[in-house]
Amino acid sequence: xxxxxxxxxxxxSRRLTAVAATIALLGPALLFAGLLPSAPARACxxxxxPAQGTSTQTISVPTAGTYYLWSRVLxxxxxxxxxxxxxxxxxxxxxxxxSSIAAGSWTWVNYQDGSTTARTSMTLTAGSHQVVMTGRxxxxxxxxxxxxxxxxxxxxxxxxxxxxAPDTTLPTVSISAPTNGATVSGTTTISAxxxxxxxxxxxxxKLDGANLGAPDTTSPYSYAWDTTKIANGSHTLSAIxxxxxxxxxxxxxxxxxxxxxxxxxxxxPTGLTASAPTSAKxxxxxxxxxDNVGVISYKIYRNGGSTPLASVTAPTTSYADAAVxxxxxxxxxxxxIDVAGNQSPKSSVVSVTTPAAADTIPPSVPTGLAGTxxxxxxxxxxxxxATDSGGSGLxxxxxxxxxxxxxxxxxxxxxxxxYADTGLxxxxxxYYAVSAYDNAANGSNASSPIxxxxxxxxxxxxxxxxxxxxxxxxxxxxxxxAWSxxxDNVGVAGYRIWRGDGNWSNWxxxxxxxxxxxxxxxxxxxxxxxxxxxxxxxxxxxxIASSSNIILVTTLLQTSDTIPPSAPTSLAAVAVSSSxxxxxxxxxxDNVGVTGYRIFRNGSTTxxxxxxxxxxxxxxxxxxxxxxxxxDAIDAEGNHSALSNVVTASTPAQPTAVTVIGVVSSAANGxxxxxxxxxxxxxxxxxxxASSYTNSLGQYVLTGISANTKHNYYYSAxxxxxxxxxxxxxxxxxxxxxxx
Numbered sequence: 001x002x003x004x005x006x007x008x009x010x011x012x013s014r015r016l017t018a019v020a021a022t023i024a025l026l027g028p029a030l031l032f033a034g035l036l037p038s039a040p041a042r043a044c045x046x047x048x049x050p051a052q053g054t055s056t057q058t059i060s061v062p063t064a065g066t067y068y069l070w071s072r073v074l075x076x077x078x079x080x081x082x083x084x085x086x087x088x089x090x091x092x093x094x095x096x097x098x099s100s101i102a103a104g105s106w107t108w109v110n111y112q113d114g115s116t117t118a119r120t121s122m123t124l125t126a127g128s129h130q131v132v133m134t135g136r137x138x139x140x141x142x143x144x145x146x147x148x149x150x151x152x153x154x155x156x157x158x159x160x161x162x163x164x165a166p167d168t169t170l171p172t173v174s175i176s177a178p179t180n181g182a183t184v185s186g187t188t189t190i191s192a193x194x195x196x197x198x199x200x201x202x203x204x205x206k207l208d209g210a211n212l213g214a215p216d217t218t219s220p221y222s223y224a225w226d227t228t229k230i231a232n233g234s235h236t237l238s239a240i241x242x243x244x245x246x247x248x249x250x251x252x253x254x255x256x257x258x259x260x261x262x263x264x265x266x267x268x269p270t271g272l273t274a275s276a277p278t279s280a281k282x283x284x285x286x287x288x289x290x291d292n293v294g295v296i297s298y299k300i301y302r303n304g305g306s307t308p309l310a311s312v313t314a315p316t317t318s319y320a321d322a323a324v325x326x327x328x329x330x331x332x333x334x335x336x337i338d339v340a341g342n343q344s345p346k347s348s349v350v351s352v353t354t355p356a357a358a359d360t361i362p363p364s365v366p367t368g369l370a371g372t373x374x375x376x377x378x379x380x381x382x383x384x385x386a387t388d389s390g391g392s393g394l395x396x397x398x399x400x401x402x403x404x405x406x407x408x409x410x411x412x413x414x415x416x417x418x419y420a421d422t423g424l425x426x427x428x429x430x431y432y433a434v435s436a437y438d439n440a441a442n443g444s445n446a447s448s449p450i451x452x453x454x455x456x457x458x459x460x461x462x463x464x465x466x467x468x469x470x471x472x473x474x475x476x477x478x479x480x481x482a483w484s485x486x487x488d489n490v491g492v493a494g495y496r497i498w499r500g501d502g503n504w505s506n507w508x509x510x511x512x513x514x515x516x517x518x519x520x521x522x523x524x525x526x527x528x529x530x531x532x533x534x535x536x537x538x539x540x541x542x543x544i545a546s547s548s549n550i551i552l553v554t555t556l557l558q559t560s561d562t563i564p565p566s567a568p569t570s571l572a573a574v575a576v577s578s579s580x581x582x583x584x585x586x587x588x589x590d591n592v593g594v595t596g597y598r599i600f601r602n603g604s605t606t607x608x609x610x611x612x613x614x615x616x617x618x619x620x621x622x623x624x625x626x627x628x629x630x631x632d633a634i635d636a637e638g639n640h641s642a643l644s645n646v647v648t649a650s651t652p653a654q655p656t657a658v659t660v661i662g663v664v665s666s667a668a669n670g671x672x673x674x675x676x677x678x679x680x681x682x683x684x685x686x687x688x689x690a691s692s693y694t695n696s697l698g699q700y701v702l703t704g705i706s707a708n709t710k711h712n713y714y715y716s717a718x719x720x721x722x723x724x725x726x727x728x729x730x731x732x733x734x735x736x737x738x739x740x
Contacts, residue, residue, distance in 0.1 A: 067149055071085075072144040077139075084135075173203060181256070184225075185258065185259055188227055206238045270286065272334055279356060289336035295315075299337060328353065330353075371451075380418070466535045476525075529554065581651065592635055601627055
């Protein structure tokens, strides 16, 4: 039975007022929700007017059946005694409308259109339906509506005599497939048998206590279970049946074994790192991989090879490669292997360079030592590069000087094959010798000494002022300076850098660099502080130029940034001459901003330069030598990135001959000039002649001039020879212009 019961009586007085009905279904042992018009067709003879008062209710019926409509009506008189019922927007049913309905008392009515034999019935189908009650005549009240599955029951009083006892009987349910102890794979159908004294509403299958899919509402009850979605092994299946009254029962569980072939590879190993504690060992470590079944081992690959170098058994996540050579770069990747033999993708590649082996072999003795006076107080000393076979690499040279060939003292340890010796006395002969040393502190024997005499003239002309001084703050406590070169009548010897405060006062010297160096990094500064800078050039005679332009720069503000930049990538090195290698790389990124790059050479932890661009020219190198480079990035807070890839480059051999271009600057007493010459003595034997010239004041090309050897140059005409000029040009100089 189903009833619509108002908490307040419904009064239909051309409006259905104060409607607060609740709907309950009191049928044969079931609760239903839903109404449909009865099967016999009726014409829609009237259209209810919602303005007369209306009440809309929703009911739901899980199973179909025929139900009979009873309404308890209060008629104000024998004329006004009906109302409309509509189901799902169907035709309006005129309930009552017969003068036999007693006025002023509650009367149960089960007919329509005024005919006591036209019994009102509804066909209930599964699902939700809408019931609309609308007023038809004034003053009519409705307080109960029953839908009875039992056609013989006649309601009395409030209709409780037609109310059945509630259903409390549990359904029964059992797993019919797979059977207990079965082995399953792929997609397996789980089936269950379920029954109930009234009706089964649904069956919910469960896997290891968790719902498996949505409830099945239709018999036979089953679920297509994809066993490949879970790990192989033992699992528990069960089912819960719920009847239409909400009673539930759980089936006895069954245990099955899932056994699917494993085709899923492990995850890719991450966090691979490499370090070389010695020249004969590389240590690797990485984070463990995961797998749907289990990781059994890891394979290690070296230098891009397709055959693994080694394999380790899980859970080990490290390996020591002892088959390595000193001073060699190696790259590594790792893969994970599971029980079924599935192999993960390779990890990211890491590279490491082993340090040099212990070196006890000294470098070779430098050769080709030569010197030239560059003024009354300075000389230029050059030599050929030494070689080192011990493995640690050539580190530099020791240069010795004295006023006799047998009493020499160490004056400098330059890293390159040239040195400008300043602060000397005019018109004095000095003796020089040079030795080489390597990175293991092994030293060669000294070369044979040479002598160089300084000139007698006195230089009192200072260099020109350096120009274009500019600065960049590369962190909270460092400033990078650069400027354009000065010139001098003899030669610039170096630059002295001065620093002042933000008010252009309190100047102090903060650096001194050679003539070929036009940059300086000033460190140890205070964050967010203004500093002023100036540069002054000086020559070998001690003459000091006026100051460059003065600049002001402010160091960066200290922040809480602790994130380093990304490592520079694609580092490349190209030797552009016997003494210079050019570097370039791809820019790093940073959460705040990259402020500079540090360049490292031959494994040193001290940078050879700090730059703000992504390129650098490393000059002053030895000819026929191999150099190793790496770069890191720094941000404004001083955080350093990991090192870039390692690259090597070799400088070519140093040129041994110079091409001299003689430029004739004056006429030869009106006579045609016939050539320019080089010879070994004043107006001595000619050893070269001009190959071409354009006019009497032309240019003459003298080729094949031996380096590091003093020669005399002059030009001649008929009956005339010019003044002779003496020069010696260092090795590595390809072309030189001279004025005759």
